[in-house]
Amino acid sequence: MSTSGVLPIAKKGSTSAGDGEGSLQVHMDPSDQIDNALVLAVYGKGGIGKSTTSSNLSAALALMGKRVLQVGCDPKHDSTFTLTKRMVPTVIETLAEVDFHTEELRTEDFVYEGFAGVMCVETGGPPAGTGCGGYVVGQTVKLLKQHHLLEDTDVVIFDVLGDVVCGGFAAPLQHADRALIVTANDFDSIFAMNRIVAAIRAKSANYKVRLGGVIANRSDDTDQIDKFNTRVGLDTMAVFPMVDAIRRSRLKKCTLFEMEDTEEVRQVQDAYRGLATAVLREHEGYDCEPLDDNEIFNLLGFD
Amino acid sequence: MELTIWTYEGPPHVGAMRIATAMKGVHYVLHAPQGDTYADLLFTMIERRDHRPPVTYTTFQAQDLGGDTAELLKTAVREAHERFKPDVMLVGASCTAELIQDNPGGLAESLGLPIPVVPLELPAYQRKENWGASETFYQLVRALAAPHAPPPAEPRPERPAGQAPSCNLLGPTALGFRHRDDTAEIRRLLEAVGVEVRVVAPLGATAHDLARLGEADFNVVLYPEVAHAAASWLKRTFKQPMVTTVPIGVGATRDFLREVAVVAGLEADSLVERMHTQLPWYSRSVDSNYLTGKRVFIFGDATHAVAAARVARDEMGFEVVGLGAYNREFAREVRAAAKEYGVEPLITDDYLEVEEAIREAAPELILGTQMERHIAKRLGIFCQVISAPVHVQDFPARYSPLMGPEGANVLFDSWVHPLMMGLEEHLLGMFQEDFEFGNDTLPSHLRAEVPNDPATANGGSPAGSAPVIPAAEPGASADSAVPASALAAEPDGDIDPEWNAEAEKELGKIPFFVRGKARRNTERFAREQGVVEISVDTLYEAKAHFGGR
Numbered sequence: 001m002s003t004s005g006v007l008p009i010a011k012k013g014s015t016s017a018g019d020g021e022g023s024l025q026v027h028m029d030p031s032d033q034i035d036n037a038l039v040l041a042v043y044g045k046g047g048i049g050k051s052t053t054s055s056n057l058s059a060a061l062a063l064m065g066k067r068v069l070q071v072g073c074d075p076k077h078d079s080t081f082t083l084t085k086r087m088v089p090t091v092i093e094t095l096a097e098v099d100f101h102t103e104e105l106r107t108e109d110f111v112y113e114g115f116a117g118v119m120c121v122e123t124g125g126p127p128a129g130t131g132c133g134g135y136v137v138g139q140t141v142k143l144l145k146q147h148h149l150l151e152d153t154d155v156v157i158f159d160v161l162g163d164v165v166c167g168g169f170a171a172p173l174q175h176a177d178r179a180l181i182v183t184a185n186d187f188d189s190i191f192a193m194n195r196i197v198a199a200i201r202a203k204s205a206n207y208k209v210r211l212g213g214v215i216a217n218r219s220d221d222t223d224q225i226d227k228f229n230t231r232v233g234l235d236t237m238a239v240f241p242m243v244d245a246i247r248r249s250r251l252k253k254c255t256l257f258e259m260e261d262t263e264e265v266r267q268v269q270d271a272y273r274g275l276a277t278a279v280l281r282e283h284e285g286y287d288c289e290p291l292d293d294n295e296i297f298n299l300l301g302f303d
Numbered sequence: 304m305e306l307t308i309w310t311y312e313g314p315p316h317v318g319a320m321r322i323a324t325a326m327k328g329v330h331y332v333l334h335a336p337q338g339d340t341y342a343d344l345l346f347t348m349i350e351r352r353d354h355r356p357p358v359t360y361t362t363f364q365a366q367d368l369g370g371d372t373a374e375l376l377k378t379a380v381r382e383a384h385e386r387f388k389p390d391v392m393l394v395g396a397s398c399t400a401e402l403i404q405d406n407p408g409g410l411a412e413s414l415g416l417p418i419p420v421v422p423l424e425l426p427a428y429q430r431k432e433n434w435g436a437s438e439t440f441y442q443l444v445r446a447l448a449a450p451h452a453p454p455p456a457e458p459r460p461e462r463p464a465g466q467a468p469s470c471n472l473l474g475p476t477a478l479g480f481r482h483r484d485d486t487a488e489i490r491r492l493l494e495a496v497g498v499e500v501r502v503v504a505p506l507g508a509t510a511h512d513l514a515r516l517g518e519a520d521f522n523v524v525l526y527p528e529v530a531h532a533a534a535s536w537l538k539r540t541f542k543q544p545m546v547t548t549v550p551i552g553v554g555a556t557r558d559f560l561r562e563v564a565v566v567a568g569l570e571a572d573s574l575v576e577r578m579h580t581q582l583p584w585y586s587r588s589v590d591s592n593y594l595t596g597k598r599v600f601i602f603g604d605a606t607h608a609v610a611a612a613r614v615a616r617d618e619m620g621f622e623v624v625g626l627g628a629y630n631r632e633f634a635r636e637v638r639a640a641a642k643e644y645g646v647e648p649l650i651t652d653d654y655l656e657v658e659e660a661i662r663e664a665a666p667e668l669i670l671g672t673q674m675e676r677h678i679a680k681r682l683g684i685f686c687q688v689i690s691a692p693v694h695v696q697d698f699p700a701r702y703s704p705l706m707g708p709e710g711a712n713v714l715f716d717s718w719v720h721p722l723m724m725g726l727e728e729h730l731l732g733m734f735q736e737d738f739e740f741g742n743d744t745l746p747s748h749l750r751a752e753v754p755n756d757p758a759t760a761n762g763g764s765p766a767g768s769a770p771v772i773p774a775a776e777p778g779a780s781a782d783s784a785v786p787a788s789a790l791a792a793e794p795d796g797d798i799d800p801e802w803n804a805e806a807e808k809e810l811g812k813i814p815f816f817v818r819g820k821a822r823r824n825t826e827r828f829a830r831e832q833g834v835v836e837i838s839v840d841t842l843y844e845a846k847a848h849f850g851g852r
Contacts, residue, residue, distance in 0.1 A: 098631075098634075101631050101634075102429065103429075103430065103434065103630075103631040103632050103634075104631045104632070104634045104635070106635075142426070142429075145424075146426070146429075146438075148441070148532075148536075151445075152536070152539065152540075
């Protein structure tokens with residue numbers, strides 16, 4: 001929303017604090033409620049733990065009092081089930097019911113409330129091996145925009161599938177403020193991260209998105225991640241070691257905040273809360289150049 | 304997306320124009336090629352506005368596409384601001400300009416104007432006019448009212464004791480079907496029951512008015528297509544309840560009053576009883592059963608179509624044999640209503656589909672839009688317009704709401720008259736070939752004197768019951784074969800002109816109630832011209848001679 005300036009129609013008696021008696025100014029205050037949400041896009045190699053990270057991050061933010069919308073951008077539509085305790089109907093399935101007339105849909109048709117009030121959307125997509133998943137994601141993002149779902153909320157998290165092979169999957173980057181990359185301390189996920197850095201850099205030229213940081217998942221050590229970060233100029237926002245409770249939470253279909261009260265679980269909960277605080281912190285984002293294939297091939301592992 | 308000759312809704316930027324034109328102090332810069340300025344006509348010709356829409360078109364031409372269209376837009380915004388000094392500006396692209404992808408909102412923002420500039424993203428290849436109006440109104444309300452919003456968790460303060468309940472009327476726009484009169488009627492109705500109307504928006508509202516929308520106790524959504532999104536936002540942000548019953552028809556107006564009573568904390572029953580209506584008059588009339596069971600097909604925008612169905616069935620005794628709407632945003636309301644009336648819902652924006660459905664249903668009355676007027680003429684069915692899109696005659700000078708008590712009267716008059724007059728026309732048509740209604744015949748119960756007929760010469764009745772031809776005028780000819788004697792010149796030298804077969808046939812096309820005069824005039828003309836045989840040319844020359852009468 002573009003806003004600027006104050007409309008000088010104040011009547012007498014107005015004060016600087018608020019509009020004052022008998023006065024109603026028409027003005028736009030950048031710090032006001034009307035500002036759109038903080039939009040995050042979470043990328044990373046397939047299976048690395050983006051959905052786990054996203055849904056627990058959503059839960060942490062909601063428990064802090066934020067209004068959160070999590071959008072699963074994956075034909076697998078398995079992003080939000082720990083929040084809603086079920087596989088909710090996807091946007092594409094709902095669209096098919098109205099013969100793909102998007103005008104007929106309303107938010108209650110494809111937005112579902114989950115744990116701690118987190119609002120959940122699954123874009124869905126075609127069955128494996130057919131159709132075009134990128135198209136579905138791209139169109140769903142447009143739909144969310146038209147229904148004002150990226151406004152009037154505090155945080156939007158796009159949880160995007162692992163192998164971003166076409167432009168459609170990059171659609172969330174057109175609306176995101178920050179892109180976060182989930183990785184582990186292994187060659188393949190860092191190699192994938194490097195490609196994602198390139199994609200985000202390309203989008204940054206025309207859109208407001210910036211890299212927000214790296215999240216290390218399933219990593220008891222982070223030496224390879226640190227090496228990469230130092231080389232390109234990135235920072236790690238949070239580290240989640242190999243914790244069996246996290247694996248079990250997915251099987252139990254619940255968030256970490258609903259698991260048994262043990263020391264291990266409490267530590268992980270704190271880590272997610274820490275991540276939540278970190279994403280809310282004002283930060284100008286990173287401007288990183290990716291490594292070329294040979295550079296990263298030679299960087300990692302050869303200790 | 305399809306190619307078509309006619310659409311029920313225009314592109315979404317026309318919806319935006321309806322909001323901008325309705326308000327005061329708003330200016331809309333529309334990135335659009337030359338030719339998109341046609342839209343001004345809708346407001347000046349159809350609605351008879353006293354000013355042109357407050358829109359600046361960048362009117363880029365083909366040669367501009369090779370240059371900097373973005374710069375063109377920025378210049379247009381800057382100049383429009385300097386010239387018109389609006390309180391708030393809207394910036395957007397028309398369907399054609401959308402393809403250039405100049406990002407009007409972002410460009411306008413970079414100008415740093417000292418007034419709110421609201422960018423409009425109206426995807427023209429996915430949405431249409433009603434959504435464009437809704438989105439524009441929503442964005443304006445949000446931009447102007449949000450700075451005055453209370454903190455989210457704070458509940459709405461109670462109305463001070465002794466203060467009258469107050470509301471805003473949301474939805475009436477420029478180029479809205481009967482919006483002018485609906486607004487007046489509902490305002491009057493609300494004030495009569497003790498509710499103060501604070502702001503009417505967007506019709507006649509200023510930016511200042513939108514900024515203070517949150518002050519009233521509740522919002523009345525007169526036209527959901529336009530105002531539902533904005534009212535929902537106001538509900539979420541200012542905790543203002545919404546009254547959503549659309550008061551079209553006696554039943555719905557009563558329900559509306561009941562809903563208002565609950566929200567305003569007033570006593571419902573006395574409000575409803577005080578409402579004056581003509582419904583008892585026409586529904587208790589002896590002739591009212593003429594209307595019972597008349598089959599009616601209804602199509603229009605969802606709000607008006609669904610409202611009309613209720614009035615049709617419950618207040619006129621019609622049978623609803625078709626129900627549909629063209630705006631899918633409200634398709635589910637129409638589907639639910641169709642279920643209630645036991646008909647298949649028709650959700651389409653293809654007028655050919657609508658025509659086909661009407662043809663199949665074979666109704667006696669169509670309640671629809673301007674397009675259904677055309678369809679009705681083609682199919683020879685009576686029709687009345689109940690919804691946009693409309694034409695000039697649907698913006699009458701007289702007070703003519705569809706809502707409220709007076710609206711119910713307007714509906715009765717406008718629906719019943721074509722049915723009743725239609726019957727009369729039908730009868731006239733049926734009987735015009737009857738011997739009783741011939742050009743020169745007297746009613747058969749009057750025995751007229753026939754010249755040369757011995758039977759009547761002394762006042763007796765004519766033989767048989769053959770039609771008698773009064774010898775009222777000199778030179779009047781029989782409408783069958785003329786005896787040879789008639790061709791002979793009259794003693795005073797006048798020739799009696801004879802009609803040839805084609806001329807007689809052509810005369811038959813003239814409506815029967817002026818046919819006699821046409822015949823006499825033509826014969827007079829022919830006699831004056833010395834024409835013996837009246838041909839088709841003679842007929843038209845005579846017509847021109849007498850000034851086309």
